[in-house]
Amino acid sequence: MTETPLRRLVIVLGDQLDEQASAFDDFDPAQDAVWMAEVTEESTHVWSTKPRIAVFLGAMRHFRQTLVARGITVHYLALSDAGNPGTLQTALTDAILALQPRALGMTAPGDWRVLHALREVARHHQLPLHLSDDRHFFSTVREFADHARTHRPLRMEYWYREMRQRFGILMERGKPAGGRWNFDTENRKSFGKAGPQDVPPPTRFAPDAITAGVIDEVNTRFADHPGSLASFAWPMTRPQALQALQDFVSQRLPDFGTHQDAMWTHEPWLYHSHLSSSLNLKLLTAREVVQAAVDAWQAGQAPLASVEGFVRQILGWREYVRGVYWTQMPGYVDRNELQATRDLPAFYWTGDTDMACLRAAIGQTLEHGYAHHIQRLMVTGLYAMMLGVRPREVHYWYLAVYVDAVEWVEMPNTLGMSQYADGGLMGSKPYVASGRYIDRMSNYCKGCRFDPTVSTGARACPFTTLYWDFLLRHEARLQTNERMIMPLKHLERLDAEQREAVRMQADLHRASVGAIERDQD
Incomplete structure (x- = not known):
């Protein structure tokens, strides 16, 4: 005492x-x-x-x-x-x-x-x-709860606009800067056949004595855990986090919006900020990160489209998922709208798979503890949803593997946006796509033994097979979703023989996928 x-x-x-x-x-x-x-x-x-x-x-x-x-x-x-x-x-x-x-x-x-x-x-x-209250956010959970009570259905876009107006961010005389709330038509382009050009290097920090000691201890104490620390160089202090923020704004933000959804083999970092771990550790505040991006636009150092795309991630999605988490817990973790029942494939812990896109995204994740949002949503998450993996298992994996994973932000993004387990609370539709999307947004398919245009047969891309199988399995459920009208119209073109062939191919693929069981509650 x-x-x-x-x-x-x-x-x-x-x-x-x-x-x-x-x-x-x-x-x-x-x-x-x-x-x-x-x-x-x-x-x-x-x-x-x-x-x-x-x-x-x-x-x-x-x-x-x-x-x-x-x-x-x-x-x-x-x-x-x-x-x-x-x-x-x-x-x-x-x-x-x-x-x-x-x-x-x-x-x-x-x-x-x-x-x-x-x-x-x-x-x-x-x-x-x-x-x-945690002042690292623009809003409080109570404020989000008030918003949720008066907005049905909940949509991130309405919350984002409300936040923009409330805090005067990217606003001019009461209207959104540039006359639009988003610039998706300018953003989210692929790299094309030439691939990314002159990508600035990421900001990395050589381990000091404290970090080196941690690396040694983790490698010893948690030797059986997945992942590698051979290239570990994340910001560990506020001065390092501030340097990472400055480097992103000056070197990568100008091209962030254009290529924020693009992927490329052996290019894990691209034009992304790599700031989420610093934000979630609270080495940086959301306000200073957003302000740094806005200042760059106002100084003519970054285009509005890129800045708006980045601000949307922080002021929009990040604040929104926090509100969803705290207003829906503790029951949110058990949501399973699509009644998925399969185990998580074992290769999620090793990257050992013939599917080039998953091999690249998972391998990068295990090496660095990092993958950007499209690799998470439209590669690892998409496959798990279409395969029919239990959402809670997918949530455990995302929480386990990423350096920025804290439950309040990870769970709604995984269960809601990625797996559609909440039935549309986080997103208005399932984020479902065939291998053609991955082929358009990356070069992963170029070296893959599967063909993203083929849904049945020996060269069938599992993503494409599972895409059509997903629509077949959930056709009745999705018919009332206006944003799924076009995919379901395309599904109508498949005759009975083609539908059966897709189902058989999907069953064959599922039977070939091994799973690893872990007792996690």
């Missing part, structure tokens, strides 16, 4: 690494202390890849160093500490018994499971747990 009981023990989680966080608003170093904990549970409740584990541990250890340099007392539990119980609940219980704080405080967590666990501990010890 400490000689002078603490007024408040401030809990800082691995995705709350900001000195200006709301939990510190009335922090008094003479009376308060910070508590941080590394626990095995956070790397094993889903089978997290080495890059994801290393990002959180490395950033946490750097943040501890930052706080200590400010004279703040940090009670830090490391993985290797004797007596580390391995779970957040037990670790916090041990800290409460040892430190005897009068109260607990923290910025509101981004994970319903964690919030529930911490509340249970506080309740058990009869301690107040003071939660403050």
